[in-house]
Each structure stands twice: as structure tokens, then as C-alpha cells.
Amino acid sequence: MNRDQYIERYGAIYEHSPWVPQRAYDGGIDPTGDPKDAFCRIVDRAGREAQLALLRAHPDLAGRLGTLTEHSKAEQAGAGLDACSPEEFAEFQALNTRYRDAFGHPFIIAVKGLGRAEILDAFRQRVENSADAERATALAEVHKIAGHRLAAMHDKPPVTRTEVDADALAGLVTGALRNAGADEANAAAVCRTVMAAERDGSESHGVFRIPGYCKGLTNGVANGRAVPRRVAANGATIVWDGDGGYTPTTYEQALPDLADTALDEGVAVLGVRNSFHFAAMWPEVEFLAERGLVGLAATANFPYLAPAGGTSPILGTNPMAFAYPNPDGTPFVFDFATSAMARGDVMLAARDGHALPPGSGVDGEGNPTTDPAKVLEGAQLPFGGHKGSALAIMVELLAGGVVGDIFSDEAGLKGDASGVPPGGVFVLAISPTMIGGEETIANASAFLERLGTQPGVRLPGQRRHRNRAEGKPLRVQTSLLTTLKELAGS
Numbered sequence: 151m152n153r154d155q156y157i158e159r160y161g162a163i164y165e166h167s168p169w170v171p172q173r174a175y176d177g178g179i180d181p182t183g184d185p186k187d188a189f190c191r192i193v194d195r196a197g198r199e200a201q202l203a204l205l206r207a208h209p210d211l212a213g214r215l216g217t218l219t220e221h222s223k224a225e226q227a228g229a230g231l232d233a234c235s236p237e238e239f240a241e242f243q244a245l246n247t248r249y250r251d252a253f254g255h256p257f258i259i260a261v262k263g264l265g266r267a268e269i270l271d272a273f274r275q276r277v278e279n280s281a282d283a284e285r286a287t288a289l290a291e292v293h294k295i296a297g298h299r300l301a302a303m304h305d306k307p308p309v310t311r312t313e314v315d316a317d318a319l320a321g322l323v324t325g326a327l328r329n330a331g332a333d334e335a336n337a338a339a340v341c342r343t344v345m346a347a348e349r350d351g352s353e354s355h356g357v358f359r360i361p362g363y364c365k366g367l368t369n370g371v372a373n374g375r376a377v378p379r380r381v382a383a384n385g386a387t388i389v390w391d392g393d394g395g396y397t398p399t400t401y402e403q404a405l406p407d408l409a410d411t412a413l414d415e416g417v418a419v420l421g422v423r424n425s426f427h428f429a430a431m432w433p434e435v436e437f438l439a440e441r442g443l444v445g446l447a448a449t450a451n452f453p454y455l456a457p458a459g460g461t462s463p464i465l466g467t468n469p470m471a472f473a474y475p476n477p478d479g480t481p482f483v484f485d486f487a488t489s490a491m492a493r494g495d496v497m498l499a500a501r502d503g504h505a506l507p508p509g510s511g512v513d514g515e516g517n518p519t520t521d522p523a524k525v526l527e528g529a530q531l532p533f534g535g536h537k538g539s540a541l542a543i544m545v546e547l548l549a550g551g552v553v554g555d556i557f558s559d560e561a562g563l564k565g566d567a568s569g570v571p572p573g574g575v576f577v578l579a580i581s582p583t584m585i586g587g588e589e590t591i592a593n594a595s596a597f598l599e600r601l602g603t604q605p606g607v608r609l610p611g612q613r614r615h616r617n618r619a620e621g622k623p624l625r626v627q628t629s630l631l632t633t634l635k636e637l638a639g640s
């Protein structure tokens with residue numbers, strides 16, 4: 151396990167304090183051993199401020215009795231907290247206010263194995279503690295909770311994967327899509343997109359997405375028999391109508407159309423309307439880079455994000471991707487959402503009861519919060535404050551305001567449980583050679599090389615291309631493979 155994998159594995163054991171596993175790893179811990187004692191030592195030896203920050207990151211369970219995430223609700227119910235009398239409930243709330251005022255962090259207790267009366271009793275006693283004594287008590291509880299989490303983690307059966315031949319996997323994918331109502335052309339286009347992501351080690355947008363694509367078809371939201379049409383072309387601008395299908399189907403013809411136009415004109419813009427894009431965005435810009443063109447692509451989705459300074463969700467998580475050609479090496483390709491955190495990560499944190507990093511979102515009243523359940527009820531925030539916010543708005547204006555399709559808040563009105571967002575896609579293609587001359591791309595390649603050789607730097611896109619070049623066998627989660635086989639009826 152390398153450093154990043156180690157921090158990812160253990161980053162949530164001590165609330166939002168990934169510095170704990172980070173220090174353990176940097177201190178030379180055996181990554182395969184039980185980290186409990188080392189983590190305890192690191193937390194105990196951290197300064198007062200770091201310890202208080204760790205305690206503050208804990209979700210305020212007592213302050214949210216009755217309004218908790220599913221995971222916390224289950225814990226509360228186990229302790230009988232869901233059956234508080236009105237008097238007990240009122241006392242919990244009053245103690246919680248006193249406690250927070252006195253110590254500046256939420257009341258933390260490892261509820262596993264305790265009953266409501268014991269918790270209330272501990273609360274009454276601990277609120278009388280001195281600040282130092284209570285910090286030590288709260289840290290001891292945090293250690294207990296971390297111990298439970300580590301035990302649960304080690305009890306969990308490891309994720310099993312099955313090696314699968316790429317053609318066989320593609321067969322399952324197309325079979326699943328065909329069973330869900332897609333015709334051959336639509337199934338093949340989606341299959342190519344997810345198989346490319348799988349090949350590059352971009353698991354979150356690989357075959358993992360197929361159940362979602364199928365659901366969008368079976369519930370009638372997306373058209374599996376879409377016949378995309380070029381509806382307008384005027385000089386360097388091209389517009390395609392996706393016929394309510396998935397965008398990869400439209401791209402089969404629209405991207406070559408765009409590339410040809412840009413190679414002729416020096417620049418071209420493709421607008422795709424009336425389609426569902428919920429794939430990664432690098433495939434379209436990389437397609438252009440492979441043809442010597444610069445690509446910029448953007449699409450909006452459901453309203454999850456408040457603009458900087460605002461509190462209501464109106465923007466999508468709005469990904470954008472950019473690629474620059476590099477004929478002798480890896481093209482420079484970046485592709486990410488403009489939200490501080492991916493939607494899925496917020497949902498996972500809510501499920502598991504972990505706090506979010508500050509700045510991830512606001513609650514339903516617009517107050518900043520690190521509580522993921524409250525962020526899901528309120529709004530996520532863009533990355534980088536006003537800068538990310540402006541980029542997210544730019545994506546709306548390109549995908550909606552230039553392409554002439556709906557904005558994220560309108561997609562929300564059309565929202566359903568399918569999870570597939572309707573909307574427009576904007577793709578810009580530029581020929582550096584036609585603008586900057588024959589040497590331009592070679593000069594840029596030399597620049598990228600100067601950048602990429604700096605120690606510690608890796609350029610975006612390199613990870614995927616390294617995976618692609620290595621061509622390792624595909625290893626799909628066994629449970630997902632079972633689902634795909636069921637969907638494909640094989």
C-alpha cells in the first residue's frame with residue numbers, strides 16, 4: 151500500500167483528520183499491520199489545538215437527536231436514544247448547549263453497548279469537568295470509536311475482484327444495455343465509453359456506471375434507440391440533437407464532425423442538445439487531442455451547488471475537461487467537477503457519519519457545516535471559493551447559455567430518481583498549428599516536459615495513460631460482475 155492508499159484507507163478513522171494516518175505512514179509504520187496503537191500515540195502527542203480540531207470535527211450527535219443519518223440513527227436506536235421521553239430529550243438538548251458553550255466541541259461518547267440512561271448520566275457528569283479533564287475524556291472516547299471503526303474495517307470481508315477478459319466484459323455491458331432497451335448502436339457507444347474508462351483505471355466511470363445507465367433506460371428517462379441528428383451547421387459552429395439518448399451515441403458522429411471542421415477552419419464549436427451526459431469528460435477532449443487539436447468540454451447537471459456567497463443549490467457539480475495534444479507523449483488532459491467535493495463522496499460521508507472538510511457545503515438554513523447530512527439537505531459549495539464558483543457558472547453558460555439547452559436548476563425541475571441528468575454539452579476544438587504555426591505543438595510538448603520533470607510533479611492525464619500502456623488485465627469487483635451478468639441475463 152503506498153502513502154496515498156494508506157491515507158485513503160485510514161483517513162476517516164479519526165473523524166476528518168487524515169493527518170493521523172499520514173504521520174503514521176511518514177513515521178515508518180508497517181502498512182499491513184494493526185495501526186491502532188500508533189494512531190492513539192499520534193493523537194495523544196498532538197498539540198492541544200490539533201486535538202481540539204479533531205474533537206470539533208466529530209458530528210454533533212447529541213445536538214441532532216432524531217434528525218440523523220441512517221448510520222447514526224441505527225447507533226442511536228441501539229442505545230435507545232430514539233425512545234427518549236420529552237423530558238429526557240429536553241435535558242439532552244440543554245446539556246448539549248451547556249457542553250458546547252463550555253468546551254467548544256460536541257459531546258463525544260462511544261455509544262456502542264451503552265443504554266440511554268448511562269449516556270445521559272455520563273453527559274451530566276462530564277459537563278461539570280474542567281476543560282483539560284474533559285478534553286482527555288473526549289479523546290479517550292474518540293480512541294474507542296476509532297477502535298470500533300478499525301475492528302469493523304478488519305471484520306469486513308475484503309472486496310473481492312475477478313479478472314475478466316475485456317471482450318467478455320464488453321459483451322456483458324452491451325447485453326445489459328440491450329436488455330434494458332438499447333438498440334445495438336446505442337449500446338455499443340455507451341459500451342466503448344465505459345470500457346475506455348475501465349481500461350484506464352478510472353473505475354468510478356467504468357462499468358460501475360452500467361446499472362445506472364440501464365436504470366435510466368428502463369424507467370423511460372433516456373432513449374435507448376436514439377438517432378442523433380445534426381440540426382445546424384454554420385461555418386465553424388455545429389449543433390447536434392441527441393434525441394434524448396446518452397451522449398456517447400451522439401459523439402460517434404458529432405466528434406468526427408467537430409474535428410473535421412476544426413481542422414478545416416482552425417476552430418469549431420459543437421453544441422449537443424437533448425442528451426444525457428453522466429460519463430467522464432476526458433474521452434471527448436482526448437479524441438480531439440489525438441487529432442492534433444486542443445479540446446475544451448463542459449456540461450451541467452442537477453442543482454447541487456450554491457454559488458460563492460449564496461446558500462441555495464442552483465448550479466450543477468459541473469465538470470469541465472481540457473486537452474492539449476502531445477504527439478510524442480501523453481496529451482495534457484484534465485477533467486474534474488467544479489464542486490469542492492464529488493456528490494458521491496458527500497453521500498458516502500453521510501452514510502458513514504463522517505464530517506466533511508470545512509468549506510464543502512452549507513445546511514438548509516445556509517449556515518456553513520461539516521455535517522454531510524445537512525449539506526445534502528442544503529447545498530454543496532464550489533472548490534476555490536469565488537474562483538470555482540465562477541467556473542461552475544461558466545459551465546452553465548457554455549452548456550446552457552451557448553448550446554441553448556436547460557440550466558441545472560431546470561434539470562432539477564425535471565429531476566427524477568434515475569440519477570441521469572438531462573442537459574446540453576459544449577465542446578470547443580482549436581487547431582494550434584493553424585493559429586500558432588507548425589512548431590507550436592512541439593514547443594508546447596517541450597514545455598510540458600520541463601513541467602513534468604520537476605520532482606514531485608505529475609501532469610493530469612498521466613496516471614490514466616500509464617495504466618493504459620501497462621495494459622493490465624481488468625479486475626472487476628465480483629459483486630458488480632454478478633450484477634452485470636444478471637442485467638445481461640447470462
Ligand code: NDP
Nearest residue numbers: 427428429430431451469484485486487610611612613614
Ligand atoms: P478529481 O478531483 O479526481 O480530479 C481528476 C483530474 O485531476 C484528472 O484529470 C486527474 O488526472 C487529475 N489529477 C488528480 N490527481 C492529480 C495529481 N496529484 N496531479 C496532477 N493531476 C491530478 O475529479 P472529480 O472528482 O472532480 O471528477 C471525477 C470525474 O467525474 C471526472 O471525470 C468528471 O468528468 C466526472 N464528472 C462527471 C459529471 C457529469 O455530469 N458528467 C459530473 C461530475 C463529475 P488522471 O486522470 O491522470 O488521474
